[in-house]
Amino acid sequence: MNRAGVFYMIKKQLIIENAIQLFAEQGFEATSIQQITDKCGISKGAFYLSFKSKDELIFSLIDYFMTEVVADIEQVVNSEQPANQLLYDYYTETFNTFKKHANFARIFMKEHRTTFNVEIFERIESYMLIINKLVHEIVKKQFPNVAVQMVPDLVFTIQAFSRDYGELFLKHQVDIDMDILCSSLVEKISIIAEHATIPFFSVKWMLEMNNCSVKLTKAELIQFLQQKSTEFDDSLIQESVEILREHLVNPSLSPALEQGLLKNLRSNSHSKWIAYIYEVSDKS
Numbered sequence: 006m007n008r009a010g011v012f013y014m015i016k017k018q019l020i021i022e023n024a025i026q027l028f029a030e031q032g033f034e035a036t037s038i039q040q041i042t043d044k045c046g047i048s049k050g051a052f053y054l055s056f057k058s059k060d061e062l063i064f065s066l067i068d069y070f071m072t073e074v075v076a077d078i079e080q081v082v083n084s085e086q087p088a089n090q091l092l093y094d095y096y097t098e099t100f101n102t103f104k105k106h107a108n109f110a111r112i113f114m115k116e117h118r119t120t121f122n123v124e125i126f127e128r129i130e131s132y133m134l135i136i137n138k139l140v141h142e143i144v145k146k147q148f149p150n151v152a153v154q155m156v157p158d159l160v161f162t163i164q165a166f167s168r169d170y171g172e173l174f175l176k177h178q179v180d181i182d183m184d185i186l187c188s189s190l191v192e193k194i195s196i197i198a199e200h201a202t203i204p205f206f207s208v209k210w211m212l213e214m215n216n217c218s219v220k221l222t223k224a225e226l227i228q229f230l231q232q233k234s235t236e237f238d239d240s241l242i243q244e245s246v247e248i249l250r251e252h253l254v255n256p257s258l259s260p261a262l263e264q265g266l267l268k269n270l271r272s273n274s275h276s277k278w279i280a281y282i283y284e285v286s287d288k289s
Contacts, residue, residue: 014236019045029108030093032115033063033125064128070109071132072278074102076271078139080282081216088146092194095143096167096187103171133164140164143250150196157206159198166190221286227253240273242276245269253288 023044027036033273034170038059056062077098081091103110113129122244138159144151151159170190174181221229230250237243258266270280 014238015052016047017236018056019047020052020062021066022090025108025112028063028066028112033059033077033112046255060124061235063125066109067113067125067128068282069130069278070106070113071129072281073106074277075132075135075139077102078136080145081144082139088149091143091147092163092191095140095185096190097183099167099185100171100174100181100183102176104200107175108200110171111175114168114175137164144198148195151198152202152204154204155198155201158201158204159194161206162185162197168196222284222289223253223286224287227285229282230279231274238275239273240277241269242273246276246279249283 020041024036027040027044031040038049038052041059041062042049045052048243056065078095081094081098085092086093086094121288137160140163141156144156144159148159167190170186174186201206227250230246230253234243234246234250237246248258249266251261252263267280267283270276270283
């Protein structure tokens with residue numbers, strides 16, 4: 006990456022870090038571009054070179070955070086771990102991601118409940134639907150004997166525990182014994198799975214939930230990869246993203262080579278979410 010590219014990345018990271026701090030203090034709606042640029046010590050023109058609007062900045066933050074969450078959960082679902090370990094691993098991955106991105110996790114939890122911006126709400130909700138679908142897969146594997154009419158309630162309860170317990174340690178910033186927390190939640194869910202008999206949610210809701218998906222069009226995916234190819238110092242990741250983008254424009258890779266490039270992306274915690282977006286998007 007040349008000096009101009011390095012400078013661009015440093016400025017973009019500066020904007021993101023300061024924006025997260027302001028969003029955490031004030032929320033999305035109350036934070037202006039002027040406040041962000043003042044905190045960064047840059048002009049509005051410099052901001053617009055990195056992001057076309059405040060909404061684009063917010064969507065970038067949501068996409069980065071939520072695709073990492075989704076990719077981690079998907080890895081749990083597809084792992085070779087014994088079925089009775091899946092829910093424990095789900096909670097561990099989810100809470101570790103909350104801790105890793107604590108400031109944004111706080112923003113996300115608050116905005117998901119209170120935002121008046123329909124597009125932001127729909128963006129967040131679309132990822133929540135994907136997570137619900139993955140949690141449903143965990144329920145099917147770990148609790149194969151649970152009554153089908155109870156599955157939607159079990160999925161909802163698992164998600165509620167992850168949200169509420171996650172918010173508890175994020176809000177109070179206390180040290181948590183992660184093993185005890187995750188083991189305790191698995192025990193509670195197991196009791197519900199074994200003994201609960203009165204459903205609240207309908208099976209129709211469950212079926213609608215499992216039909217959900219979020220994916221980019223081919224044109225959107227090409228543009229997305231073009232943007233992301235400049236954001237990594239690691240030449241292997243940078244080149245893998247660029248080759249995948251070129252493959253979409255002019256298909257030339259064998260399936261094995263394509264999977265090899267995706268494996269490169271999944272090997273890096275900062276790029277594995279890009280592999281997920283690539284795999285679920287429409288490439289035809």
